[in-house]
Amino acid sequence: MKACLFIALACAFLSFASSLHCWTCRNARSVESCDRFGTLEKCQYNEQACQTVHRRIGYFSVINKRCKQAHACETNQAQNDRPSGKSTQCNTDQVNSVCRCCCKDDKCNMGGLKCSSRGDQVCPALEPVSYGSTDCTRGNSSGSVCSFGCNRPGYSLHPPRHTTSECFTSGKWSNPAPCCARQCPPFLLFxxxxxxxxxxxxxxxxxxxxxxxxxxxxxxxxxxxxxxxxxxxxxxxxxxxxxxxxxxxxxxxxxxxxxxxxxxxxxxxxxxxxxxxxxxxxxxxxxxxxxxxxxxxxxxxxxxxxxxxxxxxxxxxxxxxxxxxxxxxxxxxxxxxxxxxxxxxxxxxxxxxxxxxxxxxxxxxxxxxxxxxxxxxxxxxxxxxxxxxxx
Structure with missing residues (x-):
């Protein structure tokens, strides 16, 4: 009887001790969609990290966020810089990419990628967008998401799908800055x-x-x-x-x-x-x-x-x-x-x-x-x- 009581008290203590809450979503098409339609989840006692996995398949992105065991999460994150194709698994220079990040504070995986073990990484400054604007959530720090727009009539973003770019923990942007261009033809510059x-x-x-x-x-x-x-x-x-x-x-x-x-x-x-x-x-x-x-x-x-x-x-x-x-x-x-x-x-x-x-x-x-x-x-x-x- 005493043993059962001890086990029950231990489980209650572990449940109380694990106060980590992580944002959760499955197969969201963007960071913004994940944060808007996802849910806040209380993690299990053995889940001491919040994980974000960002997959890019061609022009399309898939975002998954969840609670994760700390060691397993850090092992996944360590694969970001492993060789794949002509660069690494987490990249900006190939058609496909997968980036994983871990953090260990409440709600820390809301927003873009944040990798606590790598510190606050910095991406190179983005090229300014002629005839347009750039609005970034955290400058060029890791996890920053920059939104682009054109502010002159007749100009639109190119490539059209590059409306945002995220600073990965690897120090690379998910997309290069787009440009604001006119329809070609009739507008050529020579x-x-x-x-x-x-x-x-x-x-x-x-x-x-x-x-x-x-x-x-x-x-x-x-x-x-x-x-x-x-x-x-x-x-x-x-x-x-x-x-x-x-x-x-x-x-x-x-x-x-x-x-x-x-x-x-x-x-x-x-x-x-x-x-x-x-x-x-x-x-x-x-x-x-x-x-x-x-x-x-x-x-x-x-x-x-x-x-x-x-x-x-x-x-x-x-x-x-x-x-x-x-x-x-x-x-x-x-x-x-x-x-x-x-x-x-x-x-x-x-x-x-x-x-x-x-x-x-x-x-x-x-x-x-x-x-x-x-x-x-x-x-x-x-x-x-x-x-x-x-x-």
């Missing part, structure tokens, strides 16, 4: 030079048609794309030159193209000197005196041609792509005449990537709005590239 060449001037119809359709599809302006260009053969045709500063809007640009580029002339030697055209571009078009903007705006050269270059353009193009002071991106749009084969590998050597080479039939009747879709998809893959920084 100082874009287009260089035209055809084996015969009358064969420029498809090129001019494609260029006009592209112009109509984008917004031309100081905070978006601007164009310059020229026609070249053995040398660059000076009278065809269009500088960024030669027009004020998209309509005046169209008139310049009609006046200067629709009646080109080739040199008598019949050469296709693309290197000379690139040198002309760097000396006369991609310069501040021609209206080129600062280094915050990406520079792009597009070569439109239905002939293979006669010179080794690839080496000079590589130098321009790798120029640390003014890196230049390249596209090549090849227009294939019947019976004339373009050297695809040579075009890839100029651009540095097959993704930047696009081929078309040299027939104006087969050029339409669908012709530029693939170019749009490539240029607009990351709308964050098309936002002026620091605003």
């Amino acid at each position: 100082d874009s030079v287009i260089l035209f060449h055809a084996d015969q001037p009358r064969n420029t119809g498809a090129m001019m048609m494609l260029a006009e359709i592209f112009r109509q599809s984008v917004e031309v302006g100081q905070d978006s794309i601007r164009f310059a260009g020229a026609y070249f053969s053995g040398v660059t045709m000076i009278t065809s030159r269009i500088r960024f500063s030669d027009y004020t809007d998209s309509d005046s640009l169209r008139q310049l193209v009609i006046n200067r580029l629709h009646n080109p002339k080739n040199t008598e030697d019949g050469l296709v000197n693309a290197t000379s055209a690139l040198e002309f571009t760097m000396q006369n078009l991609l310069v501040p005196e021609a209206g080129m903007r600062g280094p915050e705006v990406p520079k792009k050269i597009t070569i439109m041609t239905n002939q293979n270059p006669d010179d080794d353009t690839a080496e000079y193009a590589r130098q321009l792509r790798n120029n640390p002071d003014l890196p230049v991106e390249f596209l090549v749009l090849g227009f294939q005449n019947e019976g004339m084969e373009l050297d695809y590998n040579k075009m890839v050597d100029i651009t540095g990537s097959p993704d930047r080479v696009f081929l078309f039939e040299n027939d104006p009747t087969k050029i339409n709005s669908d012709s530029i879709k693939e170019i749009h998809d490539f240029l607009c893959a990351n709308p964050c590239r098309h936002v002026l920084p620091g605003l």
